[in-house]
Amino acid sequence: MNRVGAVHDGVVDPPAPSHSVIGRRFRVNDHYEVGREKVREFARAVQNDHPVHWDETVATAYGYAGLVAPPTFSCVLGGIAQAALTQILDDYDLAATVQTDQVLTFHRPLVVGDLLTSSLALHSFRRAFGGDLMVVQNIVTDQHDRAVLTAYTTLMASTGDLANKDEIATLMSAIVRHGTISEPVHPIGFTPIDPAEPVVTAEDSRTSGRALPLAVVSAGAVLAPHTFRLKHGDLVNYAGVAGDANPIHWHSGAATLVGLDRGVVAHGMLTMGLGAGYLSSWLGDPGAIKEYSVRMTSPVYVAAQGSSEVEFTGRVKSVDEPTGTATVALTATHAGRKIFGRATAVVRLS
Numbered sequence: 001m002n003r004v005g006a007v008h009d010g011v012v013d014p015p016a017p018s019h020s021v022i023g024r025r026f027r028v029n030d031h032y033e034v035g036r037e038k039v040r041e042f043a044r045a046v047q048n049d050h051p052v053h054w055d056e057t058v059a060t061a062y063g064y065a066g067l068v069a070p071p072t073f074s075c076v077l078g079g080i081a082q083a084a085l086t087q088i089l090d091d092y093d094l095a096a097t098v099q100t101d102q103v104l105t106f107h108r109p110l111v112v113g114d115l116l117t118s119s120l121a122l123h124s125f126r127r128a129f130g131g132d133l134m135v136v137q138n139i140v141t142d143q144h145d146r147a148v149l150t151a152y153t154t155l156m157a158s159t160g161d162l163a164n165k166d167e168i169a170t171l172m173s174a175i176v177r178h179g180t181i182s183e184p185v186h187p188i189g190f191t192p193i194d195p196a197e198p199v200v201t202a203e204d205s206r207t208s209g210r211a212l213p214l215a216v217v218s219a220g221a222v223l224a225p226h227t228f229r230l231k232h233g234d235l236v237n238y239a240g241v242a243g244d245a246n247p248i249h250w251h252s253g254a255a256t257l258v259g260l261d262r263g264v265v266a267h268g269m270l271t272m273g274l275g276a277g278y279l280s281s282w283l284g285d286p287g288a289i290k291e292y293s294v295r296m297t298s299p300v301y302v303a304a305q306g307s308s309e310v311e312f313t314g315r316v317k318s319v320d321e322p323t324g325t326a327t328v329a330l331t332a333t334h335a336g337r338k339i340f341g342r343a344t345a346v347v348r349l350s
Helices: 016-020 036-045 056-061 073-088 165-175 232-242 252-257 268-283
Strands: 025-028 098-106 115-128 131-141 147-158 190-193 222-230 289-296 308-320 325-334 340-348
Touching: 025 073, 036 073, 036 232, 073 115, 073 131, 073 190, 073 232, 073 268, 098 268, 115 147, 165 252, 222 268, 232 268, 268 289, 268 308, 268 325, 268 340
Parallel strands: none
Antiparallel strands: 025 115, 025 190, 098 147, 098 289, 115 131, 131 147, 222 308, 289 340, 308 325, 325 340
């Protein structure tokens, strides 16, 4: 696998993807249908007990057409997106990349019955920190061809071969579920589309928002802290629900082989999901989260026995009265260390 570009006058050109893919867009040929029980399973996996994820009567009272998916639910599309990207960026083993940043912009909340389609693009690409730093944009549209979510995912891919890659490959083939390493029975197809094609965003037409009133939120306000506890079983459950097969989250041998000397680590999107639930409980309405951005900097190690703790705190950075929104900064701490370099959200107040 050649990940290093040509050398001209002593300067290494970026690898092929930066030349051939940047500026192009690809639509996945299949859609994902948001299911009632999947919403509940995901809410359970991220320890989010807000009733709009569980009870249709409450969701209706909040103005929704059905159960509302938790804010980070879109990560269940990751398997489909990764399968397509693996074909688009065929110089890279995307299973070996590390996610460092995630930015989610919500145009409207996702609800049961939505038919979601991903439109993917390599937004940017550069060499950094001894690897290749790629930002992938995913515009998710619904059954009406309206954008409901725009996501930017930053991935770090190593440009060098691991010394123990054969050992890792052997272990992977022995422990991961069928169909993960071998060619899929039903390959994910994609279609190139015009990058200039206009994107029409969906609008949230609800009239009965239940978010905190603007009048009671002020800059500097502090959110009450909350501690989440994670066990091995929580990581295994999340891996299955979210479709993330990476064994560093549930197999200590795999974690050790890639240099995680303290054992398995929680998924970055799991910890981001915990933060979304924490924010929702303060805000009152998960659908009032307009943007959620996290930089993942320090892992959450989960012991083979017992549990690990992640404590969330928050503070209102600013309030924009003309738009009725507020910006909230979240802090997540594990074993005395901050696990996010940045975690902010823009929320709509009522």
